[in-house]
Amino acid sequence: MKVYLVRHGEPSYTPCTQRHLKGQGRDLAALNDDGINQILTTTMPLLIGNDAQIILTSPYTRALQSASIIAAKTGLITKSVHDLHEWIPDLTFNYTSYKELKAIYQHFYEHKGIKDEIALRDEYAVWEDIETFRDRVNSALLPYYGLYSSVIVVAHGMVIQSLCGRHIGYGEVFQMEFHPDMKFPEWQFTAPKIETHDLKISYHESLLKNKADILDEQTK
Structure with missing residues (x-):
């Protein structure tokens, strides 16, 4: 089965941070706007x-x-295929800060x-x-093998790396062949780049900024 792997566009985590989501x-x-533009101008021409x-x-x-x-x-x-979701850094689903996330990533990579x-x-x-993660991704695609000869898979950086062995940027496309007996490429355990996307902006700081913007508009 031919697979066009597409990494999603760039997201903004600011609303999640403002609401203290974990x-x-x-x-x-x-x-975000750049992410939408990446799909329109980077992904679509490649497809x-x-x-x-x-x-x-x-x-x-x-x-x-x-x-x-x-x-x-x-x-x-x-x-929507449930098990195509990204690698889970925290199976307790309790991390709330960039500091915690970075420490978890580093621990994962240190222990390969x-x-x-x-x-x-x-x-x-x-x-x-890593074994559970790769089995999950493989199992997510298996039901479609034989049903389709060619599919587009929109997923995440580590999901795509698990399948093709390489990191691709937002909106980029990588073409590969998927089959039940395929051998996963060797995982490159290099220090990951943690994309913060304003993770450090606190809810209080955001409120102050919004209030300042409103006052600025009122004085114009």
């Missing part, structure tokens, strides 16, 4: 003339929104995604292990 609550983040029959997408907002733009341009049906006895001694061993 864990997967942060995955309600939608695309011109493709032979995809359906769009399969992660259920997270940033992926669903990206898929909806592609669907509007291609006329393809979109199907394996929860051995040493890794489990640490409080940061709350992440989804």
Whole structure:
């Protein structure tokens, strides 16, 4: 099965931070203006003339929104596939800060995604292990093998890396062949780039900024 892997556009986590959302609550983040433009100007030209029959997408907002733009341009049906969601950094779904998230990522990479006895001694061993993650992604695509000869998959950085072995940017496309007996590429355990997207802006700071903007408008 031919697969066009598409990474979603850039999201904005500011509304999630302002509302003190934690864990997967942060995955309600939608695309910012740059993210929408990335799908329109980067993704769509790379999909011109493709032979995809359906769009399969992660259920997270940033992926669903990206898929909806592609669907509007291609006329393809979109199907949300639960297990195409991103790697889970915290299986307790309790992380609230950039500092916590960064520590969890670093712990995952230090232990190469394996929860051995040493890794489990640490409080940061709350992440989804690499074998479980890859099995989940593989199982998400298997039902469509044989049903379709070509699909677009809109997903996330680590989901895409698990399938093709490389990191791609927002809105970029990578074409690959998927089959049940495929061998996963070796995972590149290099220090990850944590995209903060204003994670450090507090709710109080945001309110002050909004109030200042309103006062500024009133004095014009």
